[in-house]
Amino acid sequence: MSMTIQLRDPAAPVGFAAAGEKIPSVARGVSQAAASVRRCICVSACATALLAWAAGQGVLQAETIAVPNGSFESPTPPPGFPVNTSIDSWQETPQPGWYDPDVFGGVTWDQLTGVFPNTAPGEPNHIDNLDGSQAAYLFAVPGAGLFQDYSSTDWNHPSPLHLFDAKFQLGMAYNLTVGVLGGSGMTDGASLQLSFYYRDAGNNPVTIASTDVTYSLANFPTITQLHDYQVSLPAVQAGDPWAGQNIGVQIAPTSLGGTYWDVDNVRVQAVPEPGSLSLLALGFGGLWLARARSRQSA
Ligand SMILES: [Ca+2]
Numbered sequence: 001m002s003m004t005i006q007l008r009d010p011a012a013p014v015g016f017a018a019a020g021e022k023i024p025s026v027a028r029g030v031s032q033a034a035a036s037v038r039r040c041i042c043v044s045a046c047a048t049a050l051l052a053w054a055a056g057q058g059v060l061q062a063e064t065i066a067v068p069n070g071s072f073e074s075p076t077p078p079p080g081f082p083v084n085t086s087i088d089s090w091q092e093t094p095q096p097g098w099y100d101p102d103v104f105g106g107v108t109w110d111q112l113t114g115v116f117p118n119t120a121p122g123e124p125n126h127i128d129n130l131d132g133s134q135a136a137y138l139f140a141v142p143g144a145g146l147f148q149d150y151s152s153t154d155w156n157h158p159s160p161l162h163l164f165d166a167k168f169q170l171g172m173a174y175n176l177t178v179g180v181l182g183g184s185g186m187t188d189g190a191s192l193q194l195s196f197y198y199r200d201a202g203n204n205p206v207t208i209a210s211t212d213v214t215y216s217l218a219n220f221p222t223i224t225q226l227h228d229y230q231v232s233l234p235a236v237q238a239g240d241p242w243a244g245q246n247i248g249v250q251i252a253p254t255s256l257g258g259t260y261w262d263v264d265n266v267r268v269q270a271v272p273e274p275g276s277l278s279l280l281a282l283g284f285g286g287l288w289l290a291r292a293r294s295r296q297s298a
Contacts, residue, residue, distance in 0.1 A: 062175075063270045067148065067249065068163040070266035072115045072136040085114035087136060089163060091152040093145040093252055104141070112144040113137065127181065127262070128224050135226075135264035138253055140183070140190050140215075145252025151199065152248075166247045168198065168240075169270065174209075174233040176249055177267040179226030182215040183259035190215040190257025194231050195250045198242035205250070208242050209233040215257060226264055235273035 069089035077084040095109035115134050119126045127135065138144055151160045168174065178194050195210035211231045213219075220227065236243045251263055 061272075065166045065247070065268040065270055067266045067268055070268075071132045071134070072264060073132045073134050075115070076134070077115070077117065083114045083116040083137070085111045086155040087113065087115055087146065088156065089154050089161075090136075090146040090148050091154055093143055093147060093250075096143055099141070099143075104139075107139070109144065112139040112141055113146055125223055127226060127264075129179070129226050131179065131265035135179075135262050136251075138192070138251065138261045138263065140186060140192075140253045140255070140257025140259060140261060142254050142256060143252060145193075145250055147197070147205070147248060147250035147252075149197070149199065149205075149248035150246035151203070164247070166268070166270075168233075168236045168242045168245055168247055170236050170238060170243055171273055172270045173235040173273050174247070175267075175269045175271065176209075176231040176233075177228050177265075177269070178230075178251060179264045180213050180229050181223060181226045181262040182213075182220035182257075183261065184223050185259045186215040186220075186257045186261075187255075188216055189255070191254045192261050192263075193250070193252055193254045194229055195252075196231055196233050197248040197250055198245040199248065200241070205248060206241075207250075208240075212254065213261075223262075226262070 069087070072087065074088045075084050075086060092110065092113055099109055101108050113136065115136050117134050118130045136146065138146065148164050150162055150165055152164070153160055174196060176194060176196055180192065180194075182190070182192075192213040192215075193210050194213065195207045197205045197207045200206050209231050211229055213229050247268065249266065249268065251266070253261060
């Protein structure tokens with residue numbers, strides 16, 4: 001089937017009618033359509049300008065949310081000890097009924113997590129990109145994790161200190177980034193979960209976004225480099241049960257791995273969703289159009 005497309009005559013005049021000249025109805029339609037397009041362009045320009053203004057004001061910039069002891073710098077190990085099994089600001093996940101220290105070489109649940117100082121540069125296990133001078137270790141035992149939120153406690157404070165005071169805010173997306181290293185001799189496929197959670201009305205932690213880190217030699221070719229892994233939580237919506245609730249972060253092995261995970265430099269960022277601001281800008285544009293129309297008809 002052939003089809004012919006009639007192109008506009010390039011010689012035809014384009015422009016507005018002179019004063020007093022009668023405008024044919026088709027031309028009037030074209031003129032109105034052109035005006036409508038101009039209004040759309042104007043609204044679009046307004047939206048773009050508003051977004052540019054928002055970016056300039058820092059409204060669109062990501063906001064860093066400090067995680068107390070997110071770099072595991074405290075406490076330091078007692079003199080003569082290579083690690084400290086106590087970690088400030090972080091709470092250990094409770095010991096499950098199945099865990100028997102006798103089966104795990106006498107290692108108590110409490111000893112499965114702790115902090116350690118980096119070794120000296122040049123040592124075979126010196127971590128090149130460790131943040132500060134310490135990191136945390138977690139034996140690859142399922143559930144032997146660390147978590148923190150507004151209501152969590154730590155080894156030294158049985159009552160919450162409320163140091164991690166941040167909430168999931170409407171229209172903000174959240175990123176949790178953690179430097180991770182899989183220990184030498186780890187079982188292939190062993191996993192570690194990084195997650196965001198909130199507490200429900202019954203005070204139970206509810207995971208809302210997570211990333212599974214899987215051990216393989218390809219993912220962790222050395223024990224001298226931490227690799228960043230990220231959990232992304234989409235922009236919080238009004239109907240989300242976690243909207244306005246306190247932010248919780250958790251790091252926990254989810255399978256037996258034989259050795260250990262090292263983690264460091266826990267970072268949380270709140271990122272304004274550009275889509276929300278675009279809609280806001282278009283909303284302003286719509287209001288402007290409505291006002292312009294009401295002025296025209298008045
Ligand atoms: Ca550190």
